[in-house]
Amino acid sequence: MISFAITVQRPTLLIQAEGVLDTGITTLTGSSGSGKSTIIKSLAGLVRPITGCIIRNDEVWVDTTKNIFLAPQQRFVGYMPQGNIVFPHMSVYHNITYSKRGDEALLSHIMNRLGLGKYKDIKAGTLSGGEQQRVALGRALYAKPVILLLDEPLSALDWNLREQVRRDLVDIIGEWQIPCLWVTHDKNEADEVGQQRWHCEAGQLYTE
Amino acid sequence: MSPLWLSLEVALLALVHIIVVGLLLNYILKRYDVKGKALIDSVLTLPLVLPPVVVGFALLVIFSPGGAFGAWLQSIGIQVVFSKMGAVLASSIIGFPLFYQTVRAALSSIDPAVEDVARTLGASELRIFFTISIPLAWKGIVTGAILAFSRALGEFGATILIAGNIPGLTRTMPLAIYSLVEVGDYSGAFAIVVYICALTLGLLWSVHLITKGGLFGQRR
Numbered sequence: 538m539i540s541f542a543i544t545v546q547r548p549t550l551l552i553q554a555e556g557v558l559d560t561g562i563t564t565l566t567g568s569s570g571s572g573k574s575t576i577i578k579s580l581a582g583l584v585r586p587i588t589g590c591i592i593r594n595d596e597v598w599v600d601t602t603k604n605i606f607l608a609p610q611q612r613f614v615g616y617m618p619q620g621n622i623v624f625p626h627m628s629v630y631h632n633i634t635y636s637k638r639g640d641e642a643l644l645s646h647i648m649n650r651l652g653l654g655k656y657k658d659i660k661a662g663t664l665s666g667g668e669q670q671r672v673a674l675g676r677a678l679y680a681k682p683v684i685l686l687l688d689e690p691l692s693a694l695d696w697n698l699r700e701q702v703r704r705d706l707v708d709i710i711g712e713w714q715i716p717c718l719w720v721t722h723d724k725n726e727a728d729e730v731g732q733q734r735w736h737c738e739a740g741q742l743y744t745e
Numbered sequence: 746m747s748p749l750w751l752s753l754e755v756a757l758l759a760l761v762h763i764i765v766v767g768l769l770l771n772y773i774l775k776r777y778d779v780k781g782k783a784l785i786d787s788v789l790t791l792p793l794v795l796p797p798v799v800v801g802f803a804l805l806v807i808f809s810p811g812g813a814f815g816a817w818l819q820s821i822g823i824q825v826v827f828s829k830m831g832a833v834l835a836s837s838i839i840g841f842p843l844f845y846q847t848v849r850a851a852l853s854s855i856d857p858a859v860e861d862v863a864r865t866l867g868a869s870e871l872r873i874f875f876t877i878s879i880p881l882a883w884k885g886i887v888t889g890a891i892l893a894f895s896r897a898l899g900e901f902g903a904t905i906l907i908a909g910n911i912p913g914l915t916r917t918m919p920l921a922i923y924s925l926v927e928v929g930d931y932s933g934a935f936a937i938v939v940y941i942c943a944l945t946l947g948l949l950w951s952v953h954l955i956t957k958g959g960l961f962g963q964r965r
Contacts, residue, residue, distance in 0.1 A: 583861050609864040616865040618858035626880045635876075636866035673862075680866045 543589030554742035558716040564731030572740045582609035615682030621670040625662025636680035685717040748921035756897035759836035767844045793842035801906030831908035836897035844893035851885020884956045
């Protein structure tokens with residue numbers, strides 16, 4: 538469980554967000570520029586809140602009153618940025634095993650579960666959008682994340698793929714039994730996948 | 746040593762220094778929020794626009810055994826003025842901005858999200874630089890290296906002030922051209938001019954071969 542209450546200053550927006558993430562999918566909707574990506578990046582440690590705290594179980598990730606700020610390297614978050622970015626110059630195998638946290642057993646489980654075995658030695662940058670997304674997901678899962686942060690995971694895919702990929706993604710996240718924050722601007726997508734639904738508007742986070 | 750081989754040796758040694766220092770400074774300036782970044786960046790680019798003779802004069806003032814630093818260097822057995830080291834130093838400084846700026850542009854064109862993902866995967870900043878930033882910026886790095894090497898090859902103004910024009914030691918191709926013209930040997934000068942034009946043209950052309958995948962730019 539991850540709880541947070543943070544204020545983040547962006548050039549054109551002050552973002553205030555408070556919430557609790559439990560196992561399962563929480564969707565976060567909102568128009569572009571409303572602060573969705575910033576909330577995700579704050580949880581990942583890529584953006585530093587001006588005030589507030591982020592706590593995972595008993596571990597303090599951020600506490601501005603005590604000047605605590607855990608670097609992204611120390612948080613064990615699985616982050617998939619917008620566009621499902623892979624390391625294009627590396628093979629699928631080297632993408633997935635980029636983190637040194639996983640092991641042989643986890644690797645073969647991920648390869649089988651995501652159907653990536655046959656792409657093992659192919660350069661990730663040459664794969665299709667849907668395949669790249671699986672690589673990005675596998676890479677995040679191999680790092681043994683305590684939370685998954687997905688920034689518009691379906692937006693880079695062709696329309697005809699989205700339905701299938703979405704169902705797969707939901708199934709896999711369910712198997713991993715960890716909290717997942719799923720950012721989307723698609724209200725229907727949010728309703729379909731979210732066990733908990735959040736909304737963000739003009740920097741303000743509304744949790745239901 | 747003939748001016749041709751001397752030029753190649755000096756330019757190659759300069760290139761090694763340029764690459765090491767250029768990558769190091771790019772890493773530091775990208776990674777850390779250094780105060781006065783804009784000023785540092787401008788200073789590093791200055792040799793590109795300054796008359797080389799000004800750079801040579803500055804080097805002469807700094808390294809002349811008549812000065813404190815130069816005298817100290819000489820006391821530990823290092824002589825920069827009127828030596829090959831002086832020629833390498835001059836070429837390094839004049840060629841540096843071309844490498845530095847080209848690499849900087851290539852590094853800043855990388856989507857920051859790629860490096861962000863690597864951070865969440867637990868990779869150190871140094872590991873990210875070597876396994877992600879450099880491989881993704883390799884075209885810029887190779888282009889910058891070729892440009893800097895070509896520029897170093899043609900260095901004249903700074904070299905003649907700091908390293909002098911000593912045959913076999915610091916007389917590189919541009920200095921040889923100057924010396925030959927001075928004594929009226931135009932055909933000798935012409936031969937070297939042809940060498941240097943062919944060499945640098947070949948080098949610049951090879952940039953296209955490497956980065957765009959074709960000598961005539963038709964392949965993609």
